[in-house]
Amino acid sequence: MKEYFNNGTSNSAGLEQVDNYFWNILNLNIYTATVPDRMHHLNLGLFKYQIEFTTELLKLKPGKLVDDMNKRIAKIPRHLGLKVFKKGVQSLSRLTASEYRNMMKIIVFVVNGLYSEDLSNVYVKWNEMYLLSRLENFKESDLQDFQKVINDWGNIFIKLFRDISRSNLKFPKLHSWIYHIVDTIREHRAINRYTTETYESLHKTYVKIPYRLSNKKNVEKQIMENIRCRAIVIRNRVKKTKTLVAFTYTAKLFDFNFSEAIINEHRDNPKLNKNMSKGFAKFIDCLNSYLKLLNTTSEDCRIRIYSSVTLKNSAILRAVDNFYDRP
Incomplete structure (x- = not known):
């Protein structure tokens, strides 16, 4: 890095145009002195590069492949805990680390069959590598597996994107991740222990x-x-807020004193749909497990079942197969 800076060619290596204090310290291993961080190395670093390079790669092939990728991303339906990217990769410039993690969950399916098998595999290998990076503890065998997955991902990543990168992928985060992260874990333990x-x-x-x-x-x-x-x-x-917010229940479906005979009677009711019949079939076992946790019995127990309940976090649980005429 110092050589690039002194030669005035740091633009080609993707380095900032500033002198670095650490270059004045002899025999300093910057990768040992600077502890890697998963969020900056992966979420906001290498994965961000991978998405950007993928976009540039698709632009080189005839056809509107970037538009196809954006359409695939935009069609992914809304799901609890998953961000919806209605504008596709066009909206990635200001994404947070959490939003990039959401992108990791869907991008494998988005790029599948869009360009080449290598493009699909680089995201499959990425997810394997990312899951291993989140381990709380590593055995030596885990570290060996981790290094293998890193190498597998790195080989495909370099093969696909070397010509796309302005610096031919000569940036510190990639080098640090491939060659130093496993040794860093050996010295400092799991990455989760020093996350920022x-x-x-x-x-x-x-x-x-x-x-x-x-x-x-x-x-x-x-x-x-x-x-x-x-x-x-x-x-x-x-x-x-002196008391917890009460649950909000809707229409009452059932109200009866507990007995196995009544439960079995409801289970065999031909008017019930399949899922509700299955629920009654498992009802006694589940109730007994619950009462066991409370260290009590079902004596004088009265059962009320409602069509839905709104929890204090605004989530809605439903006991029926459909609502608003939809499943």
Whole structure:
């Protein structure tokens, strides 16, 4: 890196045009001195590069493959806990690490059959590698498997994108990940032990957001005032909420005193749909397990079953096969 800088060619290597203090320290292994972080190395680093390089690769092939990829992404239906990317890869420039993790869940299916088998495999290998990187503990055999998966992914990644990258993939995060991450884990233990995601989240909540709400004049004072007001609101909210929010139930379907005979009678009711009959078939075993946890019995137990309930986190659980005439 120092050689590129001194020769004035750091643009071709993707380096910033600034001198680096560490270059003045002799015999310093920068990859040992700088502990890798999964969020910056993977979520916001290598995976971000992989998406960008994929887009550039598709532009080189005849046809509107980038448009096809965007359409595939946009067609993925909304699902609990999964972000919907209605604008496709066009919206990736401002994604957070969490949103990139959502993209990892779907991109394998998006690129399948779109360009080449290697393009599909690089995302399959990526997910295998990413899952291993999240382990809390590593045995030596795990590290060997991890290094193999990293090498498998790296070989395909370099083969696909070397000519796409302006620097021919000469950037530190790739080198650090392939050649140093396993040794770093041996020395410092699992990556999860030294992640910066918590501090990044705090920085966003207590610095970035208040800064954007300011008028950019006397910023520090405005940030502190914003944080103080937020703390007062949260404290008052906690004081007013003395009890938990009650569940909200809808129409009552069943109301009876517990007995196996009544349960079996409902189970055999021909008017019930298949799923509700199955529910009654498992009802006694599930209830007994629940009562065992509570260390009580079913004596004088009364059963009420409603068509749905809204939990305090606004999630809705339904006991019927369909609602609003939809499954």
